[in-house]
Each structure stands twice: as C-alpha cells, then as structure tokens.
Amino acid sequence: MSVQDIGEAANDTISKVKLTAPTSHLRGYWVCFNGIIWREILRFLHQRERFFSALVRPLVWLFIFAAGFRNVLGVSIIPPYQTYVLYETYVTPGLVGMILLFNAMQSSLSMVYDRETGAMRTLLISPFPRWFLLFSKLVGGVTVALLQVYVFLAIAYFWEIEPDGPPLAIGLHMAETFYGFIIPAPFNGYITVLPALVLAGLMLGAIALFMSSVIKQLENFAGVMNFVIFPMFFASSALYPLWRIRESSPLLFEICKFNPFSHAVELIRFAFNGQLDLTSLMVVTGFTIAFLAAAIYAYNPSKGLISRRGGPS
Amino acid sequence: MDASVKTIGQTKTNALEVEDVSHAFGPTQVLDNVSLSVPRGCFTVLLGPNGAGKSTLFALITRLYDNVTGEIRLLGTDVRRKPSLALSRLGVVFQSRTLDLDLSLSQNLAYHASLHGIPSRQAKDRAKAALELVEMEDRANDKVRNLSGGQTRRVEIARSMMHQPNLLLLDEPTVGLDVASRESVISIVRKLVKKEDLGVLWATHLIDEIKITDNVVVLHKGKVLFSGTVPELQEKTGETDLADAFRSMTGLSQLEME
Numbered sequence: 001m002s003v004q005d006i007g008e009a010a011n012d013t014i015s016k017v018k019l020t021a022p023t024s025h026l027r028g029y030w031v032c033f034n035g036i037i038w039r040e041i042l043r044f045l046h047q048r049e050r051f052f053s054a055l056v057r058p059l060v061w062l063f064i065f066a067a068g069f070r071n072v073l074g075v076s077i078i079p080p081y082q083t084y085v086l087y088e089t090y091v092t093p094g095l096v097g098m099i100l101l102f103n104a105m106q107s108s109l110s111m112v113y114d115r116e117t118g119a120m121r122t123l124l125i126s127p128f129p130r131w132f133l134l135f136s137k138l139v140g141g142v143t144v145a146l147l148q149v150y151v152f153l154a155i156a157y158f159w160e161i162e163p164d165g166p167p168l169a170i171g172l173h174m175a176e177t178f179y180g181f182i183i184p185a186p187f188n189g190y191i192t193v194l195p196a197l198v199l200a201g202l203m204l205g206a207i208a209l210f211m212s213s214v215i216k217q218l219e220n221f222a223g224v225m226n227f228v229i230f231p232m233f234f235a236s237s238a239l240y241p242l243w244r245i246r247e248s249s250p251l252l253f254e255i256c257k258f259n260p261f262s263h264a265v266e267l268i269r270f271a272f273n274g275q276l277d278l279t280s281l282m283v284v285t286g287f288t289i290a291f292l293a294a295a296i297y298a299y300n301p302s303k304g305l306i307s308r309r310g311g312p313s
Numbered sequence: 314m315d316a317s318v319k320t321i322g323q324t325k326t327n328a329l330e331v332e333d334v335s336h337a338f339g340p341t342q343v344l345d346n347v348s349l350s351v352p353r354g355c356f357t358v359l360l361g362p363n364g365a366g367k368s369t370l371f372a373l374i375t376r377l378y379d380n381v382t383g384e385i386r387l388l389g390t391d392v393r394r395k396p397s398l399a400l401s402r403l404g405v406v407f408q409s410r411t412l413d414l415d416l417s418l419s420q421n422l423a424y425h426a427s428l429h430g431i432p433s434r435q436a437k438d439r440a441k442a443a444l445e446l447v448e449m450e451d452r453a454n455d456k457v458r459n460l461s462g463g464q465t466r467r468v469e470i471a472r473s474m475m476h477q478p479n480l481l482l483l484d485e486p487t488v489g490l491d492v493a494s495r496e497s498v499i500s501i502v503r504k505l506v507k508k509e510d511l512g513v514l515w516a517t518h519l520i521d522e523i524k525i526t527d528n529v530v531v532l533h534k535g536k537v538l539f540s541g542t543v544p545e546l547q548e549k550t551g552e553t554d555l556a557d558a559f560r561s562m563t564g565l566s567q568l569e570m571e
Binding site: 122 | 375376377395396397398399400401403405407408409410411413415416420423424425426427428429430431432433
C-alpha cells in the first residue's frame with residue numbers, strides 16, 4: 001500500500017490538508033494538544049530513574065530533614081493553620097513546590113537539550129502557532145509534575161500529613177435542599193489543591209521556558225541550578241515561616257516576600273487546607289502571564305532571541 | 314479528488330521557491346542573495362561544503378529563523394505571510410537524530426501525526442503506510458533505541474511523509490551511515506520523488522550522491538554559484554567529471570569539503 005492508496009482511502013481529509021492548514025479546525029488543535037501531552041507522559045513513564053529520583057528528593061526532606069528539624073524549629077500558629085502543627089505538616093506544601101520547581105527546571109533543561117539535538121525543531125515545524133505549541137508543552141510538563149505530586153502526597157498521608165479544611169460541598173442549594181455531594185476530609189484538600197498546583201506549575205514552567213530560550217548552551221544550566229533553583233527555594237516560605245526570617249534579616253525578609261516561589265508555596269499551602277490566599281493567587285497569575293508572554297516572544301522567529309544569538313542552535 | 318485540488322496540480326507551481334534571501338548573524342553574512350527553486354517531482358541536490366550556509370537556509374525555510382530579506386514560497390505560499398499553510402506542506406529530516414529513543418516507532422509517528430492535527434485513527438493507517446514505504450513495517454513496536462543508524466533515518470523519512478508534504482527537506486541525511494544504509498536511504502527518497510510527485514531538496518557535501526537526472530544547486534560561502542541540471546553544470550565548467558566541475562567552481566576538492 002502506498003501513500004497514494006491511503007490518500008484515496010482518506011481522500012476528503014487529505015485534500016483539506018493540502019488546501020487549508022490543519023490549524024483551520026478546532027479539532028486539529030485538540031489533537032495536537034493531546035499528542036504533545038501524551039508524549040510527555042510516555043517519556044516520563046519510560047524513564048523510571050527520573051521518576052524515582054523525582055520522588056526520593058522530597059521524601060528525603062520529609063523523612064530525614066523534617067524529622068531532625070521538628071524539635072529545633074517550632075512553628076507558631078499562622079494562617080492557614082488553626083492550631084500548632086508539626087514541622088512535617090508545615091514543610092509538606094514547600095516540598096510539593098519543590099517537586100514543581102525541579103520539574104519545571106528539568107523540562108527547561110530538556111528543552112535546551114532538545115534545541116541542541118533538534119527535537120525542539122520537530123515541535124516548532126508543526127503548522128500550529130508557536131504560542132500554542134509552547135503552551136501545550138508547558139501543560140505537558142505540569143501534567144507530569146502533578147503525577148509526582150500526588151504520589152508524594154499519598155506517601156505523606158501515611159506519614160500522617162493530612163489536609164485540614166472544611167468538607168468540600170459540590171452541588172447546588174435549592175429551596176433549602178442540597179443537591180450534590182459532600183467530599184469529607186481528607187479527600188477535600190487533595191481536590192482543592194489541584195487548581196493551585198496547576199497554576200503554580202504553569203508559573204514555574206513559564207519561568208523555565210523563558211530561561212530555556214535565553215540560555216545558549218547546555219553547559220550554562222549548571223549555573224542556572226545554582227543561581228536560580230537554590231536561591232528560589234531557600235529564600236522562600238517553603239522551609240520556614242517568613243516571620244522567622246524577619247527576625248534575622250529584614251532585607252532577606254523583603255526578598256522572600258517578593259520571591260514568586262513563596263507565593264506559589266503559600267497558594268498551595270492554603271488550597272491544601274481548603275482556603276484561598278488571594279494575594280498569592282494574584283501574584284502567581286501575574287508572573288505566569290508575564291513570563292509566558294516573554295517566552296513566546298523569545299521563541300518568535302521574527303522578533304525573538306533565537307535568531308539574534310547567532311549560529312544555528 | 315475535488316476540483317480545487319486538480320487546479321493546483323495543473324498549474325505545476327514549484328514545490329519551493331527561494332528568492333533573493335540574505336541572512337546575517339551579527340556582522341557575519343551567512344547567506345548572500347540566495348535564489349533557487351525545487352520543482353515538484355524533482356530531486357534537487359543542494360551541494361556545498363560544511364559552513365556554506367545549508368543549515369541556515371533550512372532554518373529559514375522551516376521558519377526557525379525569519380527571513381528578513383527576500384521571499385520563501387512553498388507551493389506558492391509565502392512562509393512569512395501564511396506560515397501554518399506553508400508548514401503543513403513541508404516535511405523535514407533534520408541532520409541530528411530527532412526521534413524519542415525510549416518510545417516505539419508507532420509512538421513516535423503518533424506524536425508527529427498529532428503535531429499535524431491528524432486524528433488518531435487516521436494516524437494509525439498513515440503510520441502503517443509510511444513504515445511500509447521505508448520497509449520498516451515489521452519493527453513498528455520496537456523502541457527506536459534498538460534501531461541502527463540507517464533504520465533510524467528511514468523511520469525519520471517515514472515520519473516526515475506522514476502528513477503527505479509536497480516538499481521534503483533533508484539536511485545531510487547520510488552523514489554517519491555505512492555505504493549500504495546510505496544507498497538504501499537515497500533509493501527510498503528517489504522512489505518517493507517519482508511516486509508522490511514530491512519536490513526534494515537534499516543537502517549534502519558528497520558529490521557521488523548526485524545522479525545525472527538531478528537538479529543541482531551549488532552553495533559556497535553563502536552564495537549560489539550554480540543552479541541547473543547536471544548536463545548544464547558540465548557544460549558551464551567544461552568538465553565531465555562532477556568532482557572536477559565542482560573544483561573548478563569553488564577551488565575546493567572533495568576532501569576539503571568536509
């Protein structure tokens with residue numbers, strides 16, 4: 001069977017492809033979006049070492065670091081917590097943030113690598129608009145990160161780290177009767193945290209995507225780890241409440257407060273406990289939009305940075 | 314086929330037209346007023362030593378970079394004005410290996426089909442046919458990692474044909490292959506040209522990949538030194554041997570090209 005035979009078998013679709021781009025159908029976008037995300041999932045599942053190392057990292061922090069710090073670092077009652085909490089409980093949203101951060105940076109690393117090997121080019125020669133391709137790739141990365149987060153939270157549950165929010169009611173109140181269902185603890189927190197995880201993941205992914213367009217070569221990435229990941233993680237509310245930092249350094253406190261990663265962690269912390277931190281929501285949304293726009297600009301062939309850097313990458 | 318498709322077939326628009334394209338990275342002029350065309354159903358060799366600007370030209374045609382001066386048209390469609398339409402008619406085999414090593418052949422092809430918005434049921438049929446074209450249909454469920462270099466190339470050609478392009482670009486596709494795999498890759502592409510009325514632009518620095526029936530474009534230091542058929546090249550340089558003809562044009566021997 002030749003391509004021509006198939007051409008006749010599926011004639012109508014082909015003639016459309018020839019005359020109009022697949023981008024003229026909304027369905028084409030859907031197919032493309034799913035294809036990109038599915039590839040990210042498949043690639044992740046085929047790299048078992050990556051899965052384990054991604055999981056071991058936060059678990060080491062939770063089981064060893066947090067256990068050691070439990071008695072050193074007392075956490076007073078701060079929102080969203082209504083009572084004294086163990087350090088493990090405090091640090092868990094921070095470690096969830098760490099999973100998202102490492103995933104975002106890893107996918108950015110793979111993009112620098114992809115660009116060098118040409119795999120990024122196979123994505124960019126798709127007829128769909130570039131912003132759409134990059135956004136799909138971003139969502140694919142977040143999907144993979146979500147898988148890891150939920151496995152981590154499931155393990156943490158057996159370590160007695162549970163969400164602490166009011167039961168979640170999904171449904172309608174009509175004529176004093178409630179139609180719907182109520183999700184009791186602990187499952188409520190795992191549902192309310194989902195939108196926060198998606199948004200935080202998108203923000204970190206957008207930052208990483210922008211960085212991948214500015215980094216010229218793979219070698220520079222080690223520097224990015226030192227200059228971006230570690231400062232972002234340590235100068236945040238992931239490991240210690242910010243009032244503790246203010247005690248030692250007011251300047252550092254201001255930096256931590258500005259750090260978008262702090263807001264991502266707080267957004268997750270509140271959502272996990274059934275609450276909404278509006279400031280964090282706005283900051284994270286703002287950073288997501290700004291960095292996404294910057295990344296799309298940088299990858300645009302006529303305006304972007306790729307062609308200005310010199311030499312085919 | 315409906316009428317509109319026939320009209321396009323009858324006008325015989327060139328698969329690719331490049332007109333007065335220049336490109337510079339900072340102060341370095343990489344392409345200088347490059348013009349060339351690839352008719353449909355024609356195997357065109359883009360011959361030039363490494364560093365001649367072949368990869369930059371490909372980056373411009375595939376819109377990795379924007380062509381700031383000049384025009385690039387795919388089947389009459391300007392790649393800057395209608396990039397989606399132009400790119401949907403273009404198949405590319407890159408110089409570096411671009412398949413996912415840990416995924417199977419079918420998974421790789423499915424990913425590519427989705428990038429062109431081909432729904433999965435149709436994609437399966439196309440993947441099967443594309444693998445048959447390159448004689449790899451029995452390996453569909455193998456991981457790419459387990460393929461040889463030549464087999465990987467053949468799968469990449471299958472992938473680039475899945476959305477049935479009118480123009481196929483191949484950037485040094487035989488680099489690093491042994492003689493037998495090289496022959497098989499070339500003959501597969503030559504067969505496609507005839508069968509699918511496909512325009513092929515085959516970039517290489519190897520003179521012995523040229524056949525007498527091919528069109529040749531000689532690119533050297535960012536300039537097109539010659540563009541035409543093989544007999545015209547022989548006539549212009551007064552040399553019957555292509556290696557001699559090339560040397561008289563560029564002052565380079567085959568060895569110096571690499």
